Amino acid sequence: MTHPLPTPAHPLRIGTRGSPLALWQAHEVRRCLMAAFDLPEAAFEVVVIKVTGDQVLDKALKEIGGKGLFTREIEEALLDGGIDIAVHSMKDMPTVQPEGLVLDCYLAREDVRDGFVSPHVARLADLPEGAVVGSSSLRRRAQLAHRRPDLKLVEFRGNVQTRMKKLEDGVAVATFLAMAGLNRLGIAHVARSAIEPDEMLPAVAQGAIGVERRANDARVEAMLAAIHDGPTGQRLAAERSFLATLDGSCETPIAGLAILEGDRLWLRGEILRPDGSDVIRAEARGAIADGAAMGADMARHLLSQAPKDFFSWR
16 A cells, blocks of 8 residues: 555544444454454554434434434544544445545445344244334335234334343334344344345345445545455445435335346345335346446336325325
8 A cells, every 4th residue: 555554553543333233343344454454453443423313212213314313423523534434334324425425345245134033933924913013114114014914013223132122021022133233243043033035125235334434535445445345335336226216215115135146136126105005116137237227227117106196205
């Protein structure tokens, strides 16, 4: 590198949320950079930043502002120079970054599936009629309501540990957690079963970790290029283009997944009414290089197929 590497005296500051999973992700980015540049741990400083989405837990996300609730304060610190990079769960990220920030580094993607979590029920299909199921995800709630309109769905926010405590306290019979997060925390056993995408298509970018930087920071740009996972970037280019064209937010039940098949890309997507009463699906295959265009085309196709009142709830 032509730019100076971080040192213990001048460490690279990594901004993150403070949950156990967010800290794991920040430490994994640090580990990758340490390995890529043969640097000591002391050459990095992990900076925990409190975000609104982690502080207001008694309201649904759509009531307090949507996806930016998990990123806004971290991005402000990045723009102000308080941190040098920001580590995010990509499924929480808006599709447009603030002016001056760039998101073009992804670590290798983990398991994309949702995990079914319940103290007493083994599989989603085994839930008894009228069972109470907790989830804060509009996407999961809409998908579940579409498949099982008999179930009672309740708001269920908080980190992994908080949600497990709610299940133990009987607030709900079951909930869902991303298998990626459970795997990373070493607690995959918490999920009674993993739900295949054919049964519940995951959130766009689920299982992927992104690293955000300032657009004018050439040193960080060069460092992050060394740990970027190309195949994950190719998949997310298609998925996030699909989401962006749909103008997805935390008020929008949207699912999407891109899979690489040799030199081809297979993209699936769906949009739902929040109450699960209607779902519109599509899929496409094409060249990997055309992924972003495929995502946008699929979104436009779904929008053209939706009834006029489909988005009246926006």
